[in-house]
Amino acid sequence: MQDKMFVSPDKYLQGAGLLERSAQYISPFGNKILLISDDIVWEIAGDKFAKYLSNEGFTVKRATFNGESSANEVDRITDIGQSNKSEIIIGLGGGKTLDTAKGVSENLEGTLIIAPTAASADAPTAGLSVIYTDDGVFDHYAYYKQHSDLVLMDTQVVAGAPVRTLISGIADAFATNIEAKATEKGFGATFNGRGGVPTQAGLAIASKCEETLWKYAYEAVISNQNKIVTPELDKVVEANTLLSGLGFENGGLAAAHSIQDGFTAISGEVHKLTHGEKVAFGTLVQLVLQETPHEELEKYLEFYTTLGLPVTLEQMHLDKITDEEFTKIGEKATDPNETMSNMPFTVTSDMVINGMKAASAIAHQFIQTHDIKPLFHNPVLGKISGPSIKD
Ligand SMILES: [Zn+2]
Structure with missing residues (x-):
C-alpha cells in the first residue's frame, strides 16, 4: 500500500470584520510586520488594516506588490523584509499577492499570515505558489517547507468584492x-509536491465542499450581489477557501485542472476568463470523459448556466481556434507532468479535444431545451450563436 499524506495551514480563522479584530491572533508571533499588498487592495482594505495594526502597537512596513508573482518580485520584497528585520509577513489581496508572500516568508523564515480579499480560488490555504516569469508566463510551482501559520478570511471584505470573483x-x-474522486479511483497522488495518496480526511473534506456548494451557492451569490454577509455566504466562503484548499491539496487534482492548464498553450481571448471560469469548462469536459450519466450531467449544466459560467466553446472564445491550437491544448493537458495522470484511465490528447467539442455540443442542446435564468451575466463570455456547434 502507498503512504497517505495530509497537509494544512496551522490555523484558519473566518469571520465578518475579522481583520480589525486580528491583533489578538497575530501578537503571539512578534511585532515587526511586512504587509504586502498591491495599490488597489491598499485603497480598499490595506491602508485601514495597516492603521489598525499600528494602533495596536505593531510596527508595520508596507511592501507594494507589483502585480506578478515572479522569482524577481519575491527576491525584491525579501530584501525589503530583510532590511526591516520583519518577523511577520502578511499577504493581503488576491492569489498572486498571496503566492508572493509565501515565497518571501520562506526566504525570511518568518511567520506567514495569509489574508485573502476575495474567495476567488483555493490557493490561500495551500503550501505552494505558482511562480510566473516577469512577463506573466507560467514558470513553475514552488512547494514550501511550511504551510502558513495563520489564514485570516474576513467575510465582510469578501461580501464587498466583485460577484464574479466569488463565482470563480x-x-x-x-x-x-x-x-x-477521480484521483482516488486512479490511485493518483495528492497535490503537495511530495506524493502520498489521499487520506479519508482529504476525501471527506472534498465531498463536504461539493455538498455545501450544491446547497448554498445561489444564496451566497445573491448575498454578495447585495454586499451582505449571510450564513450562506459564510458557508460558501469556507467551501471556496478552506474546504476546496484542503480538498485539492489532500485529494489531488485530475482532468479539470489539466485542461485549464492546456489553455495556457495558446494565446487569445480565452485568457479573458478567470482561473475558476476555465476550470468550470475543464470540469464539464472531465464529467463527459468519465461517462457521467445524462441526468447527473444536466444537474451540473444547470448549476453552471445559472451561475453564468462558461459551458460552450463560444463562451470560452474557443469556437474559432484552429485544429493546430486544439492539438496544442490537448497535448499540454496530457503532458506527463500534468495531473491528467491521476485519472483512473488513460486520457489522450484526442480524447481531450473530442471531450471539449462534445461537452460544448451537449451544453448547446441543454441551453436550447431548458429555460435557465442566470443569476449573473458575465460580460466576458463569448456569445452563443446558432443551434449547435456544427451549424
Ligand atoms: Zn484551481
Missing part, C-alpha cells in the same frame, strides 16, 4: 470533489 471561486471549488 465557486467554480474552482466545485471541481475539487470531482477531481479528488
Whole structure:
C-alpha cells in the first residue's frame, strides 16, 4: 500500500470584520510586520488594516506588490523584509499577492499570515505558489517547507468584492470533489509536491465542499450581489477557501485542472476568463470523459448556466481556434507532468479535444431545451450563436 499524506495551514480563522479584530491572533508571533499588498487592495482594505495594526502597537512596513508573482518580485520584497528585520509577513489581496508572500516568508523564515480579499480560488490555504516569469508566463510551482501559520478570511471584505470573483471561486471549488474522486479511483497522488495518496480526511473534506456548494451557492451569490454577509455566504466562503484548499491539496487534482492548464498553450481571448471560469469548462469536459450519466450531467449544466459560467466553446472564445491550437491544448493537458495522470484511465490528447467539442455540443442542446435564468451575466463570455456547434 502507498503512504497517505495530509497537509494544512496551522490555523484558519473566518469571520465578518475579522481583520480589525486580528491583533489578538497575530501578537503571539512578534511585532515587526511586512504587509504586502498591491495599490488597489491598499485603497480598499490595506491602508485601514495597516492603521489598525499600528494602533495596536505593531510596527508595520508596507511592501507594494507589483502585480506578478515572479522569482524577481519575491527576491525584491525579501530584501525589503530583510532590511526591516520583519518577523511577520502578511499577504493581503488576491492569489498572486498571496503566492508572493509565501515565497518571501520562506526566504525570511518568518511567520506567514495569509489574508485573502476575495474567495476567488483555493490557493490561500495551500503550501505552494505558482511562480510566473516577469512577463506573466507560467514558470513553475514552488512547494514550501511550511504551510502558513495563520489564514485570516474576513467575510465582510469578501461580501464587498466583485460577484464574479466569488463565482470563480465557486467554480474552482466545485471541481475539487470531482477531481479528488477521480484521483482516488486512479490511485493518483495528492497535490503537495511530495506524493502520498489521499487520506479519508482529504476525501471527506472534498465531498463536504461539493455538498455545501450544491446547497448554498445561489444564496451566497445573491448575498454578495447585495454586499451582505449571510450564513450562506459564510458557508460558501469556507467551501471556496478552506474546504476546496484542503480538498485539492489532500485529494489531488485530475482532468479539470489539466485542461485549464492546456489553455495556457495558446494565446487569445480565452485568457479573458478567470482561473475558476476555465476550470468550470475543464470540469464539464472531465464529467463527459468519465461517462457521467445524462441526468447527473444536466444537474451540473444547470448549476453552471445559472451561475453564468462558461459551458460552450463560444463562451470560452474557443469556437474559432484552429485544429493546430486544439492539438496544442490537448497535448499540454496530457503532458506527463500534468495531473491528467491521476485519472483512473488513460486520457489522450484526442480524447481531450473530442471531450471539449462534445461537452460544448451537449451544453448547446441543454441551453436550447431548458429555460435557465442566470443569476449573473458575465460580460466576458463569448456569445452563443446558432443551434449547435456544427451549424
Ligand atoms: Zn484551481
